[in-house]
Amino acid sequence: MKKYYPLLPVYALYLVLFLFGRSVSxxxxxxxxxxFYCAIGQAFNIFLGMTGYVDFGYVAFVALGTYGxxxxxxxxxxxxxxxxxxxxxxxxxxxxxxxxxSLAVGAVALxxxxxxxxxxxxxxxxxxxxxxxxxxxxGGSKGIIFSGQMREALGREVASGLSTFWADxxxxxxxxxxxxxxxxxxxxxxxxxxxxxxxxxDAAKVMGINVTKYKIIAFATSAxxxxxxxxxxWALKFTYVFPADxxxxxxxxxxxxxxxxxxxxxxxxxxxxxxxxxxSKYWLTVFLPGYQLLIFAPVIIITILVxxxxxxxxxxxxxxxxxxxxxVQ
Numbered sequence: 001m002k003k004y005y006p007l008l009p010v011y012a013l014y015l016v017l018f019l020f021g022r023s024v025s026x027x028x029x030x031x032x033x034x035x036f037y038c039a040i041g042q043a044f045n046i047f048l049g050m051t052g053y054v055d056f057g058y059v060a061f062v063a064l065g066t067y068g069x070x071x072x073x074x075x076x077x078x079x080x081x082x083x084x085x086x087x088x089x090x091x092x093x094x095x096x097x098x099x100x101x102s103l104a105v106g107a108v109a110l111x112x113x114x115x116x117x118x119x120x121x122x123x124x125x126x127x128x129x130x131x132x133x134x135x136x137x138x139g140g141s142k143g144i145i146f147s148g149q150m151r152e153a154l155g156r157e158v159a160s161g162l163s164t165f166w167a168d169x170x171x172x173x174x175x176x177x178x179x180x181x182x183x184x185x186x187x188x189x190x191x192x193x194x195x196x197x198x199x200x201x202d203a204a205k206v207m208g209i210n211v212t213k214y215k216i217i218a219f220a221t222s223a224x225x226x227x228x229x230x231x232x233x234w235a236l237k238f239t240y241v242f243p244a245d246x247x248x249x250x251x252x253x254x255x256x257x258x259x260x261x262x263x264x265x266x267x268x269x270x271x272x273x274x275x276x277x278x279x280s281k282y283w284l285t286v287f288l289p290g291y292q293l294l295i296f297a298p299v300i301i302i303t304i305l306v307x308x309x310x311x312x313x314x315x316x317x318x319x320x321x322x323x324x325x326x327x328v329q
Contacts, residue, residue, distance in 0.1 A: 003187050006267050010179045013271055014038070014172055032168040034278040036233050039171050040251070041258035041270030042178035043225035047218045048256070049265035050185060050194040053113075056252055057105075057121035060128055061098040061223040063246040065230025068094025070144040070241045077149035086153055087162065091231045098227025099220050101128075106219040110212055113201070122249075129247035139241075147239035163237055170232040175271075178225045183267050185218070194218055198265070257300055263310025272311050 014035075021031030044058055072090025076082055082089075101124075109120040133141040151159045185191040193214040196204040204211050235241055254277065262273025280296055288295065307314050 004183065007179060007183055010268055010271055011176060013275075014176055017275075018169075018172055028168070030282055032171070033282065034275055035168060035171045035175060036229070037254070037258055037278040038271050038274035039175035039178065039229050039233070040226070040255050041262065041274045042175050042182065043222055043229060044255040045259045045264065045266075045270045046178065046182055046185065046225065047222035048259050049182075049269070050191065050198060050218050051215055052198040052264075053110075053215070054118050054256060055121045055219075055222075056118050056249065057123070057125035058222075058226060058255060059247060059249060059251045060125040061102060061226035062230035062234070062251060063129070063243075064097040064101055065094035065227030066235040066241045066246045067138055067144070067230075068092075068097045068227060069231035069235035070146055071138065073153070073235075074144055074146040074149050077146070077153040082153070084154065084158075086150075087236065090235070091228065094227040094231035094235070095224050096227075098223045098230070102220045102223030103216065106216045110215045110219060125247060125249060125252075129243050132243050141243060143240060143242035143245075145240040150239055159239075163239060167232050167237040170236070171229065174225060174228045174232065179267060179271075181221060181225075185221075186267065190214060190217060195265075259310075260304050261300065261310060263312035263316075266310065266312045266316070268315075269310050269312040276311070 017031055017034060021028045040062070044055075047058075048054060069087075069090035072093045073086050076086045076089060079086075105121070105124050109117055109124070112120055132138060138144060147159075150162075153159075154162070185194065193204070193209050193211075196207065196209055197211045197214065201211055230246065234246060258273035258277050259270055260273070261269075261276060262271065263269030277300075280299070284291070284296060303311075309317075
């Protein structure tokens with residue numbers, strides 16, 4: 001069981017965050033925002049942290065997760081007897097849609113490297129968004145609003161509870177699951193292969209590692225978690241989907257900042273990065289509205305330059321050789 005010790009501080013932080021939000025009045029929305037940033041950081045870290053590839057089109061997988069949930073509820077709300085099954089089907093549909101897109105994109109884009117891969121993924125995100133709007137698919141630019149269908153299918157009280165509380169709880173569960181999968185990858189053959197290709201992809205090929213295969217595994221896994229986050233943290237919470245909102249590239253940029261700030265390729269990094277980024281953004285927005293980005297951008301740059309391995313990387317070096325080392329991954 002020692003190999004699972006690094007999960008203990010991660011889950012402890014999530015538990016403390018959850019209990020704080022439930023016990024301190026007026027803090028739940030802030031806690032939900034922090035959980036979202038931690039979850040998207042955990043999900044994105046599975047690919048960026050383990051391969052070193054930067055996917056600037058990552059938000060497309062989140063967007064498809066939102067569409068999966070929206071389509072599931074809007075389409076199946078009239079089917080009698082399903083009840084909460086429409087939410088489960090919507091979640092599964094979001095996961096499948098995000099995973100299928102990742103396999104289609106990964107089969108081509110993951111054969112590219114560096115800036116070529118980044119440009120290709122940006123093109124996928126923007127191209128898919130304008131395709132939906134131009135072809136008027138899934139509501140086109142009007143999107144999908146399904147709050148009415150959800151209330152009719154589940155009742156006003158249940159629908160309200162799902163949107164105001166249980167959607168946020170699901171984000172905590174997704175973040176915890178992503179942390180478990182990350183540790184499993186790190187300690188398994190998949191993690192060793194991904195580490196090898198991250199350090200030197202050509203050398204990994206020479207050693208007989210099928211780098212494309214392992215990149216697709218990490219890419220699809222990360223995309224599946226993105227689909228879950230989109231379905232629960234956006235669609236179920238807000239009960240609408242608009243292309244201009246869900247395909248907003250700033251979510252990808254925030255995920256990159258969170259991973260690099262906390263420590264790419266580490267287990268605790270996305271949690272620390274998500275909390276630091278989320279709290280900084282929240283308080284700067286409250287106390288210095290309009291100046292938060294101007295102040296936060298140089299702070300992030302300086303932090304990454306001073307701690308290139310992230311905050312958790314610094315902590316790992318400090319604890320090396322101590323008994324606490326086994327709890328930090």
